[in-house]
Amino acid sequence: MELVSIASATPTSIEVSVAANGRTRAIGAIMIGIGLFTGLVFALGVSSAAHSGLTFNPVNLSNAPWHLGNLTVVTRWVNLVIAVLMIALGVEVVLRSPRRAVMVRFGVVAVLFLLALLFWVVRTPGPSPVSVINLTAVLIGSSEVAMVLIFGSLSGVMCERSGVVNIAIEGQFIGGAFVGTMLASTTHSFIFAALGGAVIGGLLGLLLAFLSLRYLSDQIIVGVVLVTMIGSFSSYLNLQVFTPFPQFNTGTLAPNLAIPLISKIPIIGPVFFDQSGFFYFMLILVGAVSFALFKTRYGLHVRAVGEHPRAAATVGINVIRVRYINVVLGGAIAGVGGVAFMASQGQFQPGYTSGLGYIALAAMIFGRWRPSGAVVASVLFGLSVYLSQNLQTYNVPVSTYILNMFPYVITIAVVSGLIGRVRAPAADGIPYHRE
Amino acid sequence: MRLELRGITKRFGSFTANDQISITVEPGQIHCLLGENGAGKSTLMNVLFGLLHPDEGEIIIDGEPVKFEDSGEAVRRGIGMVHQHFMLVPVFTVTENVVLGFEPTKSINRVDYKKATDDIRRVSKEFNLDVDPDAIVENLPVGLQQRVEILKSLSHDAELLILDEPTAVLTPQEIDALMDIMRSLAAAGKSILFITHKLKEVKAVADVITVIRQGRVVGTAQPTDSEGELASLMVGRDVNLTVEKSTFTPGEEVFEIRDLVVRDDRGLIAVNGVSLDVRAGEILALAGVQGNGQTELVEAIAGMRHVESGTITLKGRNITNASPRRVLDAGLGHIPEDRHRDGLVLSMSVADNLVLNTPRRAPFAKHGSRNLAAVKENAERLVQEFDIRTTSIYEDASSLSGGNQQKVIVARELSRPLDFLMASQPTRGLDVGSIEYVHKQIVDHRNKGNASLIVSSELDEVLALGDRIAVMYAGKISGIVDPSTSREAIGLLMTGTTSESEHV
Numbered sequence: 041m042e043l044v045s046i047a048s049a050t051p052t053s054i055e056v057s058v059a060a061n062g063r064t065r066a067i068g069a070i071m072i073g074i075g076l077f078t079g080l081v082f083a084l085g086v087s088s089a090a091h092s093g094l095t096f097n098p099v100n101l102s103n104a105p106w107h108l109g110n111l112t113v114v115t116r117w118v119n120l121v122i123a124v125l126m127i128a129l130g131v132e133v134v135l136r137s138p139r140r141a142v143m144v145r146f147g148v149v150a151v152l153f154l155l156a157l158l159f160w161v162v163r164t165p166g167p168s169p170v171s172v173i174n175l176t177a178v179l180i181g182s183s184e185v186a187m188v189l190i191f192g193s194l195s196g197v198m199c200e201r202s203g204v205v206n207i208a209i210e211g212q213f214i215g216g217a218f219v220g221t222m223l224a225s226t227t228h229s230f231i232f233a234a235l236g237g238a239v240i241g242g243l244l245g246l247l248l249a250f251l252s253l254r255y256l257s258d259q260i261i262v263g264v265v266l267v268t269m270i271g272s273f274s275s276y277l278n279l280q281v282f283t284p285f286p287q288f289n290t291g292t293l294a295p296n297l298a299i300p301l302i303s304k305i306p307i308i309g310p311v312f313f314d315q316s317g318f319f320y321f322m323l324i325l326v327g328a329v330s331f332a333l334f335k336t337r338y339g340l341h342v343r344a345v346g347e348h349p350r351a352a353a354t355v356g357i358n359v360i361r362v363r364y365i366n367v368v369l370g371g372a373i374a375g376v377g378g379v380a381f382m383a384s385q386g387q388f389q390p391g392y393t394s395g396l397g398y399i400a401l402a403a404m405i406f407g408r409w410r411p412s413g414a415v416v417a418s419v420l421f422g423l424s425v426y427l428s429q430n431l432q433t434y435n436v437p438v439s440t441y442i443l444n445m446f447p448y449v450i451t452i453a454v455v456s457g458l459i460g461r462v463r464a465p466a467a468d469g470i471p472y473h474r475e
Numbered sequence: 476m477r478l479e480l481r482g483i484t485k486r487f488g489s490f491t492a493n494d495q496i497s498i499t500v501e502p503g504q505i506h507c508l509l510g511e512n513g514a515g516k517s518t519l520m521n522v523l524f525g526l527l528h529p530d531e532g533e534i535i536i537d538g539e540p541v542k543f544e545d546s547g548e549a550v551r552r553g554i555g556m557v558h559q560h561f562m563l564v565p566v567f568t569v570t571e572n573v574v575l576g577f578e579p580t581k582s583i584n585r586v587d588y589k590k591a592t593d594d595i596r597r598v599s600k601e602f603n604l605d606v607d608p609d610a611i612v613e614n615l616p617v618g619l620q621q622r623v624e625i626l627k628s629l630s631h632d633a634e635l636l637i638l639d640e641p642t643a644v645l646t647p648q649e650i651d652a653l654m655d656i657m658r659s660l661a662a663a664g665k666s667i668l669f670i671t672h673k674l675k676e677v678k679a680v681a682d683v684i685t686v687i688r689q690g691r692v693v694g695t696a697q698p699t700d701s702e703g704e705l706a707s708l709m710v711g712r713d714v715n716l717t718v719e720k721s722t723f724t725p726g727e728e729v730f731e732i733r734d735l736v737v738r739d740d741r742g743l744i745a746v747n748g749v750s751l752d753v754r755a756g757e758i759l760a761l762a763g764v765q766g767n768g769q770t771e772l773v774e775a776i777a778g779m780r781h782v783e784s785g786t787i788t789l790k791g792r793n794i795t796n797a798s799p800r801r802v803l804d805a806g807l808g809h810i811p812e813d814r815h816r817d818g819l820v821l822s823m824s825v826a827d828n829l830v831l832n833t834p835r836r837a838p839f840a841k842h843g844s845r846n847l848a849a850v851k852e853n854a855e856r857l858v859q860e861f862d863i864r865t866t867s868i869y870e871d872a873s874s875l876s877g878g879n880q881q882k883v884i885v886a887r888e889l890s891r892p893l894d895f896l897m898a899s900q901p902t903r904g905l906d907v908g909s910i911e912y913v914h915k916q917i918v919d920h921r922n923k924g925n926a927s928l929i930v931s932s933e934l935d936e937v938l939a940l941g942d943r944i945a946v947m948y949a950g951k952i953s954g955i956v957d958p959s960t961s962r963e964a965i966g967l968l969m970t971g972t973t974s975e976s977e978h979v
Contacts (some may be wrong), residue, residue: 068690251615336584344564344575349560354526355576355631 051392064137071130071149079123079152082160083116089457090163093172095226096307110172115163122156140154141410147416150450155425161303162209179311181430186383186422187315187322188213193378193407193414194329194402199245200368201333202363203346204469206246207263209269209374210243210397217376221291221388224379230294230317235377242368244270249367253360268396275390282388294318294383312360318380325373330411334463344367346465349472359472374400399425402451409465421447476537476634476666477502477525478555482533487520492518494690500635505657507681509674511906516670517559517688518887520637523668524556525549555628556637561620563627565613572612573627583705599628601936602884617764618649635666642676645703646764647696647934647966654680665835671908672709674702675935678775690925710907718914721922721940726755729926730895734787737768738774740866745771746889747950748785753895753926758917760941761930763971766952769930770812776928777809778802781851790894799911803832806894810884810901812930814877818884824855825865829887830873853890861886862912878909885916896920896927914940934962 094111101216128147132138133145162173192209216237224233248266250261282289294316303313333339341362344352349359374397381386381396403421407413428443478500485493492515500506510516521527523534525543533540536552546556556562559852563572569590578585580593604622608822612620621641628636638657655678661667664941671677677684677698684696686708694708706714716768730753739745745768753759763769771827774780776787776800787795789805797805806915811817819828830839830850838849854868863873863882872880880899888896898917902910921927931937937944945955954968 075546335586337578337580337586338584340571340575340578340586344567347566348562351564351572352575354524354546354556354558354562355550356545357576463566 044297057259065134065140067142067146068130068135068137071133071146072127073130074149075130075348076151077124078126078156079120082156083119083123084114086119087161087165088114088116088165089167090164090165091167092118092159095172095174096165096200097174110169113159115159115189119156119159122152122159126152143406143413144416147420151421151423154420154427158427173446176307176310178426178430179307182280182419182423182426183311183315183319184422185425186418187319188377188384189400189418189422189425190322190326190380190415191380191405192374192397193404193413193418194325195241195370195374195377195403196404197329197333197407197409197411198373199367199413200404200468201346202250202342202366203349203465203470203472204252204260204363204367204413205263205469206245206248206367206370206374207260207401208244208266208270208371208397209377209400210393210395211263211267211380212244212266212371213378213397214246214274214391215240216375217382217388217393218277218378219375220379220382224291224383225288230379233374233383234318234321235379237375237379238372239375241378242372244375245368245371245378248371249364252471253363253367256473259469259471274333274388278366278388289387291382291387294380296349315381316383318376318383321376322380322394326411326415329373332464333411339450343465381428396425399447402447405451405464408463411463420450476500478554478635478668479498479533479535480519480523480870482521482534483522483529483534485515490528492690493529495523495689496690496692497532498685498692500666500668502666503661503664505661505680505682507677507684508670508687509672509677509684509696509730510670510687511672511709512904513906516687517639518524518672518690519687520556520615520639520668522735523549524554524637546914550576550628550633552759553632553634553737554637555625555631555633557621557624557628557639557641559640559643561624563612563620563623565611567612567617568608568740569610569612569623569626570608571608573608573630575627577631592716594630595626599626602626602629602656602663602800602892604629604656617644617766618646618652620652620655621645621649627661633665634961635668636660637645637668637670639670640672641669642671642673644765644932646969647962648970650676660861665902670800671953673921674705675937677705678702709712709867714907715911718918718939719941724755725757725942728752728754728923729790730928731786731788732776733786733788734777735736735772736783736839737770737771737780738783739768744783745950746775749947749950749952751928751952753946755926756921756924757942758921758927758929758940759942760937761928761947762934762941762944762965762969763932763939765932767947769899769932769947770948772811773812773897773930776802776897777811797886806892808893808896809890810881810888810890810896811896812899812903814884817870819880821869824869824882825858825863825875826850827873827897829854829857829868830885831887833891857886857890860890862915878912881913882908885913889916889920893920893925896925898927898931899930902931902933910936934965937965938962942958 050422092115094113121351129149133142138452140444158178162171164171192213195209195212196206219236219240220233223236226229244266248262251257253263295321296314297317299313303309333342341352341357345357345359345362385392390419399421403417404414406417407415423454424443424446428440428446433445480496480498481759483493483496484491496519498506508516518527522529525546525548541552547856562793570588572596574586574591576627589868592608597817599606604626606622606626608620612623614625619707629852641653645653651850657667660818670680678771682696685692686694686696688709688711696705696708733750735746735749736744737746751759751770761769771780775782778797778801782796789807792805794802794805815821820831829849830853834934835841839846839853857863858865858868863867863877863886872883896917901917905913917927917929929940941958943955944965946953946965948971949971953971956965
């Protein structure tokens, strides 16, 4: 028996961790680089007289018992503090190469970068700012985008953890938004709207599952075809139904459900506790999916099916059934996400999801196929999407199109292994057939 | 468990993989199923394990006929299988892999990992199978992964264990350890069905031997029978187990590598400063357990993988980081490890595959267009000369048996003027007849005064062919020894235990 312990014939684990450390250090170096850029351009590159105006008051002032005055900060100093913070995080990663949560630290640096950009954009030469940036409004606006992205990336996590690539999230968003506005307009209930969205998303998931599991079609192609089909079909229906009968597309905004007391906390209250029901449902869903995937028997089966379906099959797990269930559930989650998006816009418009489903997929990858990671990534991408849509109002010298590229550039960096190593479930996208 | 297979027949279309096979395994018995690749052993085991459904015949467990819809049912009836390719999820822990499908749960369907880990500790103690339940499987050496597979079956209360070619990936020491485990399991009353084509292992461990050929039981044998008797029963004719070689008269140095460093697909150093040289009239055999850098070394020599540092020289020409075509033109013949991926274009004809490395050269091409008459003439000649069994030279390479596919590659590589032959796992998956043939071709080539490098993880092959044996471990050469060296000593080198080995 002793001999066997000597006979470890493939000794690579030590080298692996060395290589991983090297990559971790590279991430740290990138973080330091971004910090230096921020310090040089957004802080030292600004005249010391420049000021940035901030306010934290919620848009709906009557809802706040408190009133924080406008805050005017010296652009150079506040950005210098941010830059130092970024560099400190980078140095910590380089020196300590923490095994976990490197991506989270990187996400924090990315958010700080966007904040510094924001301060830099709204700076004015003198101490009395011309334009004031409402940080609370920025956070609330970003949280609405992030919420939709989280629904989408949770959908992706559900499907891909079981080994099916769901590239049709965008289509499920559109389908959910369409059905959602009809039901919300006619029943005036967002619960019915959400249920309808879940059904249509689930049905689209079922179609994807059927084609890729029954007929072993290429999952990417089926997904893209579904998105294109739903996009065109919803535009057609929009023209045939909503244009002549606009009363079916008045969805209206989902009302905010303020949680007593804690919603009054400055900044945090309006961002987290004065949101629509969809937002709270999303929070619960993140916990539920995370719990189900990593703590339960069901989750163990799902992950086994996504990693090594044949191994799962040999212990009696029905691979195809697990995949059907997950793709349908994932589709339903994306469908609800579509309704949530509609409810934040007030109605349906053809093509107005403008690629959010794909950004959600990017968030899933950046979040390493984990619900918690997907949340961090969605917050980051949500902020960048919101800023790209709203920065024009501040006369930004950066084109919004460039800012629109941000989530995808990060995704390319992540997928190419530039920022850390991400590993998809081993059987992701590979059809399974019984011998 | 007393297991009886009665008249099992399994057909795939017109092909009968199992024909009226009957076997009985008694409790506490190690029953060995001996047969060549393609004899129908794996099909039979898949039938027994519920992965395939038999067309005829019965499976009887302790006197009671059973039918398995899927392998989950087989597992529930006490049948455990250790697959040749492990059925383990690499990113899961040992515990997660062992409990998969049989999880103890707490409220709301949560897996009770504490109970699971305790159970695993108990079972591994009971059967003396030491393994850390919290280790991630992909970080474990292959021998331990196999132990996890065995542990998995035992945790599911298996009374009968099927071991499908379990030694293919193990070092000699790991094989000994596995044999010990098998004996102690049998002593504890478990029945074991051991599937293999390796005669030494059969003789070492079997209580009863059933020999299968072409889907039929052709006889039973005793472990005391000689290897020659077992081999001829398995193949159906007398087999020559030793390769005739003329005396070793090495000539000038033909091939040399110095301080070679090569990375694997993950960017990790796989070949770490290897130096070797091969002389004319010599076969240098490179032994070692798979995954110790041999594949990367061969790919680097063939020009298929980037060399980080070091040099490769063939007949005085530096071919480091040369393109595959330049390497071939320099006089290298290459029989690759994976014949389907790198050796053949399966969807192309036998004739085209036979000129795969020289299509643009006369006489197979003229004025930039192919000379199909020359291709046909070449194919007809080689099919004759190398005894390639095919219905037509225009048949797709995919329609040939594994042995004949390998013959196509051997014929292609050996039929042109070569300075140096490099063959990687040249007989993997072949039947004894084809192994004999390929070995004879390689040795004939050497007897004509040519230099060869043979890479193999089969110790028997290394010992049969090598004039010198180099052993590779963890990207380095752990020793170069004479073929008269004992198997145990070579086995130790394969685990990286470097002794004061004599360089010959």
